[in-house]
Amino acid sequence: MTNGYTDIKNTDMMLIMGGNPAENHPCGFKWAIEAKRVRNAKMIVVDPRFTRTAATADFFLQIRAGADIAFLGGMIRYAIEKNHIAHDYLVNYTNAAFIVKEGFKLPDDGLYSGFDAEKQIYDKTTWNYEAGGNLTGKPVSSSSAGQGQPAAQSAAPSSDAHEGKGYQAASGMGAKGAGSGAPPMMPSNVAYDLSLQHPRCVFQLLKQQYSRYTPEMVERITGIKADQFLKAAEMFTSIRKDGDMKKAGTIIYAVGWTQHTFGTQIIRAAAMLQLLLGNVGRAGGGVNALRGHSNIQGATDMGGVFDIWPGYLKVPNPADVDLKTYLERTTPKASKPDQWDSFNYWSNTPKFAVSFLKTMFGDAATKENDFAFHYMPKIDRNYSWTQIWDSMLSGSVKGLFAFGMNGVAIGPDSQKNIEALKKADWLVVGEIYEDETSEFWKSPGITPDEMKNIKTTVYRLACAGFAEKDGSMTNSSRWLQWKNVALPPPGEARLDQDIVAQIFLRTRELYKTEGGKFPDPIQNLTWSYTDPQHPSLSELAREFNGKALADLTDPKTQRVIKKGQQLPGFAWLKDDGTTSCARK
Numbered sequence: 001m002t003n004g005y006t007d008i009k010n011t012d013m014m015l016i017m018g019g020n021p022a023e024n025h026p027c028g029f030k031w032a033i034e035a036k037r038v039r040n041a042k043m044i045v046v047d048p049r050f051t052r053t054a055a056t057a058d059f060f061l062q063i064r065a066g067a068d069i070a071f072l073g074g075m076i077r078y079a080i081e082k083n084h085i086a087h088d089y090l091v092n093y094t095n096a097a098f099i100v101k102e103g104f105k106l107p108d109d110g111l112y113s114g115f116d117a118e119k120q121i122y123d124k125t126t127w128n129y130e131a132g133g134n135l136t137g138k139p140v141s142s143s144s145a146g147q148g149q150p151a152a153q154s155a156a157p158s159s160d161a162h163e164g165k166g167y168q169a170a171s172g173m174g175a176k177g178a179g180s181g182a183p184p185m186m187p188s189n190v191a192y193d194l195s196l197q198h199p200r201c202v203f204q205l206l207k208q209q210y211s212r213y214t215p216e217m218v219e220r221i222t223g224i225k226a227d228q229f230l231k232a233a234e235m236f237t238s239i240r241k242d243g244d245m246k247k248a249g250t251i252i253y254a255v256g257w258t259q260h261t262f263g264t265q266i267i268r269a270a271a272m273l274q275l276l277l278g279n280v281g282r283a284g285g286g287v288n289a290l291r292g293h294s295n296i297q298g299a300t301d302m303g304g305v306f307d308i309w310p311g312y313l314k315v316p317n318p319a320d321v322d323l324k325t326y327l328e329r330t331t332p333k334a335s336k337p338d339q340w341d342s343f344n345y346w347s348n349t350p351k352f353a354v355s356f357l358k359t360m361f362g363d364a365a366t367k368e369n370d371f372a373f374h375y376m377p378k379i380d381r382n383y384s385w386t387q388i389w390d391s392m393l394s395g396s397v398k399g400l401f402a403f404g405m406n407g408v409a410i411g412p413d414s415q416k417n418i419e420a421l422k423k424a425d426w427l428v429v430g431e432i433y434e435d436e437t438s439e440f441w442k443s444p445g446i447t448p449d450e451m452k453n454i455k456t457t458v459y460r461l462a463c464a465g466f467a468e469k470d471g472s473m474t475n476s477s478r479w480l481q482w483k484n485v486a487l488p489p490p491g492e493a494r495l496d497q498d499i500v501a502q503i504f505l506r507t508r509e510l511y512k513t514e515g516g517k518f519p520d521p522i523q524n525l526t527w528s529y530t531d532p533q534h535p536s537l538s539e540l541a542r543e544f545n546g547k548a549l550a551d552l553t554d555p556k557t558q559r560v561i562k563k564g565q566q567l568p569g570f571a572w573l574k575d576d577g578t579t580s581c582a583r584k
Helices: 006-010 026-039 068-081 087-093 174-178 202-210 215-222 226-243 263-276 297-301 323-330 345-364 367-375 385-394 414-423 448-452 496-514 520-524 537-545
Strands: 013-017 042-047 059-062 249-253 287-289 399-403 426-431 457-462 471-474 480-483
Touching: 006 026, 013 026, 013 226, 026 042, 042 226, 059 226, 068 202, 068 215, 068 226, 068 263, 087 263, 215 226, 249 263, 263 287, 297 471, 323 345, 323 367, 345 367, 345 520, 367 520, 385 399, 385 414, 399 496, 471 537, 496 520
Parallel strands: 013 042, 013 249, 042 059, 249 287, 399 426, 426 457
Antiparallel strands: 471 480
């Protein structure tokens, strides 16, 4: 969510797709109604159903389920064709002016340049920008007047391969990230055309790619009549008519987009439309994913996904043989040339990573041992939760801890997940009540005789409910809000962190007494809580925030942070081991 719920009140135009906020996010939806009431903002709702959200819309369009990309593609084509775009914004705040390498081919035949039919992978050598700086007004050679033919492909990186990288962790996941399929590094002096007229600049390639999304194609794919689509396109993009930049428009969506198999592509199309209109980074604009008011986003902030550390740092892959290699791969240089003076927040990656390792391993993480970088696991393939359940089905995963997640209910194939649990040796569920996962062996269709043949041992651990524990929540506006405990857990129910802490401490004791193949990360993990068996969440919050491990002085203001004090913000983080932090 780029802006947050409350900011929606500042918008002048809303496009709501893939969600029904009037019914599913009623507290947040009040801000959309506020925009209509106070600013006379217009609302377009596109949905397969006529919902309560649609009932409040100025214009409702009924779309064929799964056809969202075609609708957004038509919007992009319309905005470009009618010149309802933010030209100066595109030049200064996007990569629209960047010139792509000669030989890059758009997928007119369904394939981009560099596809190896035999290996079924792409060589991405041409998927990069040219070097050369400002080429505005310079003549384009005949050989590069169009897209041209694909250049000779090579698995070897280009000569500018190690000059820079435009976004955090651009290389592919795991071991695959080290091969020829990885996106190439960005040249240090990207070629660009401020007029946006060069035939290989990103804007012109975008224009070419979306030229096929005519109103007739949109109608054929989405089922929305061409005249109705054109009315919606004119209505939404009208905020940029004649170059006017006073108004802002927002796109609002929910899991009706996210949970498609191509959900990422839908959301990227929405982002491209908003960038064309100059609506990202502005009050009342953005691409806003509606989530619960107590938001799951906090889990990914804290590294609850297999391929990210806390703070959205990338998990190392097998090619990251040491910390230096890892940091060089994942730390981007500014994607834009010096003229843009890019802020490049992710240039702080070394400070973030070292401070995180100090949080994890404390005194055991030193400069001499690469801050214990080699303690951290490296991923060589997809380890998402769906893959874990798939591995359980195949028999390679023998057991599962399920805390705060009902995998049978939320999985894309509940029956498959039930079959996977039948093959597990054990299942531990931490919950406040029975759910589909903890009771999988009683699921509909399983006979009493079949139940007897299920060998999975199920441990149900009674956890504390919402009001029975303190802690923080991250809402969809990305605010951290603290709540205090209202009453203690009943009976033998325990706090989630107590259960996890006690399992960890017993595991560490086993490593200590019995040894193991690689005990170092377990033995040296920092666990300096006042009560190790019952770590306080307020202590954890301070740990996440970060602290000074030595006296620090701001060279500009001469402000001093003493050893042991909390850090005021991420700007104080260091890459020399003098700070710790688990969240940025």
